[in-house]
Amino acid sequence: MTEPTRTSTISDNTVSPGLDAEGADGGPRPAGGPLRSTEWYGGNDRNAYLHRAWMRRGLPDHAFDGRPCIAIANTASDLTPCNAHLDEVMQSVKQGVFEAGGIPFNLPVVSLGETTVRPTAMLWRNMAAMAIEEMLRANPVDAVVLLGGCDKTIPSLLMAAASADLPAVVVPGGPMLNGSFRGEPLGCGTDVWKLSEEVRAGALRQKTFLASESSMIRSRGHCNTMGTASTMGLLAEALGMSLPGLAGTPAPDSRLLQGAHLSGTLAVELATERRTPKQVMTAGSFRNAIVALTAIGGSTNAVVHLLAIAGRLGLDLTLDDFDRIGADVPLLVNLQPSGRYLMEDLFRAGGFLAVLDQVRDLLDPEALTVTGEPLVAYLDDQEIYDREVITLRESPLQERAGIAVLRGNLAPTGAIIKPAAASPHLLQHRGTAVVFDSVEDMRARIDDPDLEVDASSVLVLRGCGPRGYPGMPEVANLPLPRKLLEQGVRDMVRVCDGRMSGTAYGTVVLHVSPEAGVGGLLALVRDGDPIDLDVEQRLLHLDVPDDELALRSAPAAMTDALAEPDRGWELLYVNHVTQADRGADLDFLVGSSGSAVRRESH
Known part of the structure; x- marks a missing residue:
């Protein structure tokens, strides 16, 4: 491998607190002065020496010349089966970061598997959020890409990003492909409840019920019903925190990796432009999330998660807002448990943006996304390809479906x-x-x-x-x-x-x-x-x-x-x-602490 041509080295005092022009190798220029990571790497004193030396591990000199350092908060874990594929997604994010001139760092964080953790994953949502927040603040990070999938992982990542207020973008891990049993679609969770009750009622043999077990989980990805995982992936996009059009992409679909690559590229832009979660997730963003929650027939768990995320941002979101904003919103998505189809069907029918287009008049027109453009700017030319899965506004599944x-x-x-x-x-x-x-x-x-x-x-x-x-x-x-x-x-x-x-x-x-x-x-x-x-x-x-x-x-x-x-x-x-x-958050975690590290090491 040939290292890019350099005209100077660290000994030439080229490692500085920040860049006021393009990096020596054409890297991105920070828009508002030195990047946060230069507090660790900039200068020639002992501390800067230690920080750079221990982080080299094959990185070239120009990795420390003021380029954006991008953390990839990665909830991959073999014990969180819905997130087990996120290491592959992380590699695509890395490629995007490198392409844009940033320096990516995989940062494994607390992962919570809804189906495996006892007594309940919700017990540790706040712990995960607190741990992730502290790791983002403690490390030389200019922006973060948040990789989540299973129910509590995206909420905890968003709570952490809101509290640290570092530039951030979410990459949802995506739902699994449709399963089937005896020629019929088999939805994760919803059909478990139905089939198990039929067994208890004596209407279904235990042997038949157990035979469906190997048919339900067909591929990588989280639940393919409109459960909490699918809901929070879509609501991250409604809040403006992911690339528009990415949420709901099935986990095995190659377009998820494409979106991960582009999210890595975007993270470098977010770092240089200093676009933070507080700028993206405003009161208007939460209005959009509540409208979306109703239109998709989303999980009731989204209520406690959105309340907790808003609390970290210092926004006064209340239960009454869910009723006031969502009460008259129609149900447009025909997915289990409120309907019959599954997430793969929603994706092929036009996807989340096609749903939002039907309720565009109810959305906040100024609420931004991580791209810097309003969410509504991405709703033009959206089409519905299957009106059984996504209904038109004038013929909804339910007229008033809000929680x-x-x-x-x-x-x-x-x-x-x-x-x-x-x-x-x-x-x-x-x-x-x-x-x-x-x-x-x-x-x-x-x-x-x-x-x-x-x-x-x-x-x-x-x-x-x-x-x-x-x-x-x-x-x-x-x-x-x-x-x-x-x-x-x-x-x-x-x-x-x-x-x-x-x-x-x-x-x-x-x-x-x-x-x-x-x-x-x-x-x-x-x-x-x-x-x-x-x-x-x-x-x-x-x-x-x-x-x-x-x-x-x-x-x-x-x-x-x-x-x-x-x-x-x-x-x-x-x-x-x-x-x-x-929001069932911890009282001392409500509100944002920002990204500043209050004490210097060494």
């Missing part, structure tokens, strides 16, 4: 429900409570033939909030009692202070706040109590007189099951986690 925010004495600071995934006849309902004090209690009794429950009952599961569990697990879509399944019942009203998988469906009221574990009224519900749900009126009400409630206390069966960690991350989490209506 509804419920309030009442059971949820004074809010609870949410996804009408698009619920049974219409249950959206206004009164029933008596059947209460479970913990996940373990529910699993022990849900199939008890003596359980006093009927199709009109309201199943209540508590002790599953951010603090009480801890980590707010995806258990709100609790299974229906076996004896009701055998009678043909396939949906009931369920109320919980936890979350549910974005691939799940049903008439599920979740994220009840305040949670039972911090004294919310959910802790006082007893079997037989009447509960009123009225989604149109945004009401969730426990119909028990206040004087009777004043005499009640939380049962020992619930309080004994609440989390009581005595060390480590769980202790820190329980002591500082906020409620779901504030």
